[in-house]
Amino acid sequence: MRMFEITACVPSQTRIRTQRELQNTYFTKLVPYDNWFREQQRIQKMGGTI
Structure with a gap:
């Protein structure tokens, strides 16, 4: 089975104190x-980009 290694950037669920302080979480995972x-x-539904 072919596997993809993707890196996604998803805005974190934590509260944003200032609008400039936008925290994104980057993760890399293998996806079949x-x-x-x-x-x-699923990632785009959470507002993330790949």
Whole structure:
């Protein structure tokens, strides 16, 4: 099975004190080819970018 290594940036769920202090969490994970579109939609639903 082919695997993708993706790096995604998702805005953190913590409260933002100032609008400039935007905290993003970066993570890299291996995603199977079959789960790629589902994972992409889940990340984008959280407001993240890949």
